[in-house]
Amino acid sequence: MRPFYIYLLLFCSLISFGQEADYRISAISPELLKNANAVYRLDEMKIHLNSSRDMRSTFKQVVTVLNELGNKHANMSVHYDKERKVKSIEAYVYDSNGKELERIKRKDFQDVSAVDGFSLYVDDRRLYYNYTPVQYPYTLEFSYEVETSDTGLFPSWYFLPGYTASVEKSIYSVSYGNESLKPIVKEHHLEGIEVTRTETPGITSFTARNIPAVKKESLSPSFRKIAPKVAIRLPKFHFKGYDAAIDSWDDLGVWIHNHLLKEQTELPEHTKTEIRGLMKGVTDPLEKAKIVYDYVQENTRYISVQIGIGGFKPISAMEVDRVKYGDCKGLSNYAKALLSVVGVDAYYVHVQAGPDKVDFEEDFADLVQGNHAILAIPYNDMYYWVDCTSQVHPFGFVGDFTDDRKVLVVKPDGGEIVKTVSYLNKENHQHTRARLSLNAQGGIQAEVSIQTRGTQYDNHFKIEDDTPEEIDKHYKEYWGNINNLKLESYSFKNDQDSVLFEENVTLIAENYASNSGERILFTPNAFNRNDYVPNRHRTRKLPFEIQRGYMDEDEFEIVLPEGYSIEAMPSPVKVETEFGHYLTELIHEEESGTILYKRSLFIKQGDYSKEKYKAYRAFRKQVAANDNAKIVLIRSKT
Numbered sequence: 001m002r003p004f005y006i007y008l009l010l011f012c013s014l015i016s017f018g019q020e021a022d023y024r025i026s027a028i029s030p031e032l033l034k035n036a037n038a039v040y041r042l043d044e045m046k047i048h049l050n051s052s053r054d055m056r057s058t059f060k061q062v063v064t065v066l067n068e069l070g071n072k073h074a075n076m077s078v079h080y081d082k083e084r085k086v087k088s089i090e091a092y093v094y095d096s097n098g099k100e101l102e103r104i105k106r107k108d109f110q111d112v113s114a115v116d117g118f119s120l121y122v123d124d125r126r127l128y129y130n131y132t133p134v135q136y137p138y139t140l141e142f143s144y145e146v147e148t149s150d151t152g153l154f155p156s157w158y159f160l161p162g163y164t165a166s167v168e169k170s171i172y173s174v175s176y177g178n179e180s181l182k183p184i185v186k187e188h189h190l191e192g193i194e195v196t197r198t199e200t201p202g203i204t205s206f207t208a209r210n211i212p213a214v215k216k217e218s219l220s221p222s223f224r225k226i227a228p229k230v231a232i233r234l235p236k237f238h239f240k241g242y243d244a245a246i247d248s249w250d251d252l253g254v255w256i257h258n259h260l261l262k263e264q265t266e267l268p269e270h271t272k273t274e275i276r277g278l279m280k281g282v283t284d285p286l287e288k289a290k291i292v293y294d295y296v297q298e299n300t301r302y303i304s305v306q307i308g309i310g311g312f313k314p315i316s317a318m319e320v321d322r323v324k325y326g327d328c329k330g331l332s333n334y335a336k337a338l339l340s341v342v343g344v345d346a347y348y349v350h351v352q353a354g355p356d357k358v359d360f361e362e363d364f365a366d367l368v369q370g371n372h373a374i375l376a377i378p379y380n381d382m383y384y385w386v387d388c389t390s391q392v393h394p395f396g397f398v399g400d401f402t403d404d405r406k407v408l409v410v411k412p413d414g415g416e417i418v419k420t421v422s423y424l425n426k427e428n429h430q431h432t433r434a435r436l437s438l439n440a441q442g443g444i445q446a447e448v449s450i451q452t453r454g455t456q457y458d459n460h461f462k463i464e465d466d467t468p469e470e471i472d473k474h475y476k477e478y479w480g481n482i483n484n485l486k487l488e489s490y491s492f493k494n495d496q497d498s499v500l501f502e503e504n505v506t507l508i509a510e511n512y513a514s515n516s517g518e519r520i521l522f523t524p525n526a527f528n529r530n531d532y533v534p535n536r537h538r539t540r541k542l543p544f545e546i547q548r549g550y551m552d553e554d555e556f557e558i559v560l561p562e563g564y565s566i567e568a569m570p571s572p573v574k575v576e577t578e579f580g581h582y583l584t585e586l587i588h589e590e591e592s593g594t595i596l597y598k599r600s601l602f603i604k605q606g607d608y609s610k611e612k613y614k615a616y617r618a619f620r621k622q623v624a625a626n627d628n629a630k631i632v633l634i635r636s637k638t
Helices: 002-019 068-073 249-261 269-277 285-299 317-323 328-341 454-465 468-478 610-627
Strands: 038-051 054-065 077-080 084-094 100-104 110-113 125-128 138-148 165-176 184-188 194-200 203-211 229-233 236-239 242-245 347-351 372-379 382-386 406-411 414-419 429-438 444-452 485-495 500-509 514-516 519-522 544-559 564-568 573-577 580-589 594-608 631-635
Touching: 038 068, 054 068, 077 084, 077 138, 242 249, 249 347, 249 406, 249 414, 269 328, 285 328, 285 372, 285 382, 317 328, 328 347, 328 372, 429 454, 444 454, 454 468, 454 485, 454 500, 454 544, 468 485, 544 610, 573 610, 580 610, 594 610
Parallel strands: 038 165, 429 544
Antiparallel strands: 038 054, 054 138, 077 125, 084 100, 084 138, 110 125, 165 203, 184 229, 194 203, 236 242, 347 372, 347 406, 372 382, 406 414, 429 444, 444 500, 485 500, 514 519, 519 631, 544 594, 564 631, 573 580, 580 594
């Protein structure tokens, strides 16, 4: 019996040790509190592979939330489906002294559909609990255990979860029953942190300690670009009923095509007949593609579903045609099926979408990369990129959601990493013209025309569908430098073929200029002032990036009030830097009593070292100062 008592004693000791974990805020190193809204006391994931069809994961996270901004780190949620089962789940909440405030049992978690109200996703569910803090700081301890037959998804492990969060201890380990299950590991940005990698027969593990928070600075890179992390994948795995052996993106492309896409493109005959009928007299493949795109926009609606929900296999085209809705996977596959009916090739594409550009890693083929699906249509030795989820964007225009990044194009004979269309620098163009009449009381009447292309088009064109009240509010905010602004009329022209949006606005405003005795002071740049100056950082820690760049060109004709002449006018400005340029010119036409104000601002896309930040900030200060420069008029003596 002695071994039993020894085992019991050890077991009780382990329980006691777990209960005595010190969650007091006073136990946190001051270095980890600096710049932090939350401190991860423990962030742990342990994965055990019994076979390529049997994986068990245990997760435990202990987070001390220091203030309201840290609440986003207090996440208690886990997804499950018919392949992924939640075996256990619980949570505890502690106060600043480490005293237990609340225990949250499995029965307390909400069990809801992952996509509520949409019958196509009935197998996908989520357990979650929303904790409402009653005090700060507090500590949340959250743990769960899941088992699954899907072994194709190993999300990257981030040793630091984001800006303004620090970590006391982070553990990530994968154990496996035999060498054939040994995962492939790729490390990212581990230099500079305290991390230990351990490789023993049957286990690969990483342990990191005492990682201070990184403060987000103006124009900081996307955190994913600098975060310390490891990516892990299995060369042989099982996913949603299919086995796979993957060494490259080419392999993965073939597998996705053959197992996830191949049998999903069948359509009902009446839809085939309808789509063929729309092509009468049309022979050009690109024109056919535009017609199909319009058809999908008009006949379906998009529902937002994370790409992993429902697996990576899209809902069949037949089902989308029946219910008239789908997620990015379903709508892309549906459009691809319709294009096939009319003889147009199109390829299914996985992309990491979002405002931050994130590339697929060319040397690391896995299912985890990508959160969105679009189409690539080959035409004249180039690809037209089409986002089938948009109800409003022109054909072939994807905006800043999926532009300028490496993506996986899935073809029948393999996968290919390709870069999407880029909207960079002068392609993101805005041209503003105006005729502005200034009266002796300082009021103005103006006619303004704004033309936008590229991502600037994306920022403007949606206004055409706004209500009059929303349009009025928009311009009062857009020209916030003009007090007492009143719109008299407006019209819009959206040239979707050229991806060019034009706004024509007439307005009046009292007291735009300042009267001072016999003088009038006013800013000639009435309609495109750029006051942006990035924050000052005494000791900049991070590089900075300008993701896309843009070009603004302005021409304003200013009609001066009768009886006034120019006393002072800003000199021409010409600033050339590696970050772009800024040019202004004012031309006084005495005969017509007008001033022509010309301005050009070019901001250049690029990644820049922290040492150059001060120079960039100085450039933007010059722009802001000169955009606010004033002209002084004086009443003529009679």
